[in-house]
Amino acid sequence: MNTTNLTLADPDTPFAALDVHKSLRNIERLQTRADQLGVTLRPHVKTSKSLDVAALLHHGSPCPVTVSTLAEAEAFAEGGYTDITYAVGIDPHKLPRVIALLRRGVRLRILLDSVEQASFVAEASRQAELPIPAQIEIDCDGHRGGLKPDAPAVPEIGRILHGAGCLDGVLTHAGESYFAFTSDEQRLAAKNERDTAVAAAERLRAAGLPVATVSVGSTPTAHAAEDLTGVTELRAGNYVFFDLVMAGLGVCTVEDLALSVVVTVIGHRPEYGWIITDGGWMAMSRDRGTAAQAQDQGYGLVAGLDGHLIPDLVMTAASQEHGTLTTRDGAPLPELPVGTRLRILPNHACATAAQHRGYHVIDSAQSPIDGAQAIRTFWPRIAGW
Template sequence: MDAILETPALLLDEARMQRNIARMQGRMDQLGVAFRPHVKTSKCLEVARRQLAAGARGITVSTLKEAEEFFGAGIDDILYAVAIVPNKLNHALKLIRAGLRLTLLVESSAMAQQLAAHGAEHGVCYEALIEIDTDGHRSGVKPDDPVLLEIAAALNGGAHLKGVMTHAGASYDLNTPEALAAMAEQERARCVAAATRLRAAGHACPVVSVGSTPTALSAAHLEDVTEVRAGVYVFFDMVMVDVGVCRVDEVAISVLCTVIGHQQDKGWIITDGGWMAMSRDLGHDHHGYGMVCDADGQPLPELGFGKANQEHGVLQWRGAPDVSVAQRYPVGTSLRVLPNHACATAAQHGQYHVIPQNGGDWQVWPRFSGW
């Protein structure tokens, strides 16, 4: 480890990340579907390049800022997987006119009408997916809702129906292989049902896009699905450990922090890694603000992380009561914390300090944020 690295710092284990990429891409190849990774997890060109090199076809983004950044780096097939709204249409138009193959998302007939009108006004034809609600988790149209056909009918002239898309976010609340497999099948079947209904009404629907990390890794088959999206798999995190789709030793990012003080009577170890370094996401609240590890990334079950201030992490000793935490973890000790939610923790940092898989000097990979 680089002894002069200031903390808190976001570390990325390149070897673990590459194994995660290979695992997911191999799974998609086995299931016979295209894979379009969600790059909101990393917001990092170096990570996305490795996903594409492994076989991904295009990427998924959560902001138009991401679309602009990745397009500027040469990635020209992008799905913006958040429902478009009027105040973002000019930004989308600018990217399309620059040559980006941008697919947009709608979930209401009113927005479909506005999208088509905007396209007609500016001489473009927007490609759009309809978001399908397959689990009641978030947004989208249920497969049997009458509004589904209304949205499709509104996508004409300045907009074109490209297909349907869903995200089974409710899978994050599951924790058995059987439940995950059932959710994966529910996601697949309901999204395919929406596409079938659209086709029966005379609408072409070439794209059927599904995905979340848990369902992608749990699906028995993906019949009639054309592409899968997943994001957090590239790093994994403690929520994914709790869900059961990865092990602790497959989590590829961690936050390096340093012991700055103690409260011996309380059994507290104070670090410089507070919630600004970790995010406030407590995940399933099984690990506090994250799983504490030693400097080499080995878990320290005797240390909890149930309290944090903005720039202070407060670790709680859970071992033998007669231990001096100040002696065991003196000021200056390096610790690493595995995050609950990789996307949220990474968003707190401007760069990754990369532990190279083949040895040699550490690298720094920039990431970006904002909208």
């Protein structure tokens, strides 16, 4: 890793800080689980959107990944990744870019859940004389897209894809597990996710169709799954950074959060109990994911530059470039003069990271310099679609 002469006290605020020590610990934890469960881990890189962060996943060498945009797929292909799943239902208009990636040797799998899409994909494969590997999206919990495993369209799509050499398997995502507030509920969500995916695969196999991939995953279910028999791969993305939503679900602790936003105190409104910072929603995003949880964390919890939480202090309001900090339960406002730097721990790492061009990288396993971690390097993000 490169080194700079800067610490968290130096760049103008706001900026995103990534603690590589915590990220590596989070990565190791889920990799160990996947190894124990006997499945391939296919991390979702939509959270970090960074080749440098992804290099932490597998000791610097490319591993299977999941992406949320073709821009990510193209950047990862450029970075030497050859095993990529694009896990958003395919828009037929995007097939030329998919085919271009396949032609350069990337095994890019796409996702779909309709006869319409399957027909487009089969036709495009025939025209290109190149089968586009496709997975059928299965709905396990009514969260978003996908087909129920017993839907008549499942074998119909399977046959259309198989006829063009495109059928790769099935994929499901337990999106509702973000609302599974106990570990029992999370285990049940993981079991349901696995059972649903395997049922869909069995249904296709019973129709004489080959199913290579049975893909499941979400950060909560990946950490809760106890048995993934019949599943070939596990997906999760958020765990590389974690966030307050995940801490609220008990999937991690607040100490595991690898991403924070460094901000500066720029004013005080003691009559209202407010401390004003230069970190608003442009730096944090508008995500209020913990609003649906037992403990609403506003726009984020507040730590000192050393990373230690300041008790009872919460970012409770945001405008574009202003954040408002208040205390809980009438606790007195801490003394934080103008110019004081703070770190805000976000609700939703994917959304907060997306507000930044990249990460100032720190390593909390190293001793700070004058109370501020050294900045080791800057890791850029992939933007756009």
